[in-house]
Amino acid sequence: DQQVKQNSPSLSVQEGRISILNCDYTNSMFDYFLWYKKYPAEGPTFLISISSIKDKNEDGRFTVFLNKSAKHLSLHIVPSQPGDSAVYFCAASATDYKLSFGAGTTVTVRA
């Protein structure tokens, strides 16, 4: 049972524009959410996270928004750069300390 869903398998965006990645979850016990970025042949790299007590967290070009009532979070990347081309995973954890991941969204930034 996939508790974290990324319904868009791919996203293509022009360099300099905004990339918006979406993630939905079903488990209301999730209290911490993370985004990871993954290049081929490498392990996922932590990008940004947000606790359920917040609705927004910013770190440079990356902003994560959390809508608890809708069980939805999104990652905004502004401006998008060629190096942002990668697979992005949304993940969530509850008090059981294990991360539940979405299937990933492949982002391609066009020059």
Added chain:
Amino acid sequence: KAGVTQTPRYLIKTRGQQVTLSCSPISGHRSVSWYQQTPGQGLQFLFEYFSETQRNKGNFPGRFSGRQFSNSRSEMNVSTLELGDSALYLCASSLNRLNTEAFFGQGTRLTVV
């Protein structure tokens, strides 16, 4: 400081064989988790070890097992390999049991033929 190290990077095994994968966490990290990544499935949680004890287990058959040593290094074992076990196996370490920021290794690519 050194990151999470997984060995070997690549492995080819035959159906029915068994395999052991190794993970050395970041120095000082006590929690090690294992994940399986297959195309289209994202990362599936296998198990978590903390202080040499398995604290959590994902929905995988008993053929998948692991352990953690006193230096926090962890091994994962898969017995009676099946073709469907072909995947990228990722290890993540974190300072404690809070997965607020887990650091991943590069993974071991296992191919079962």
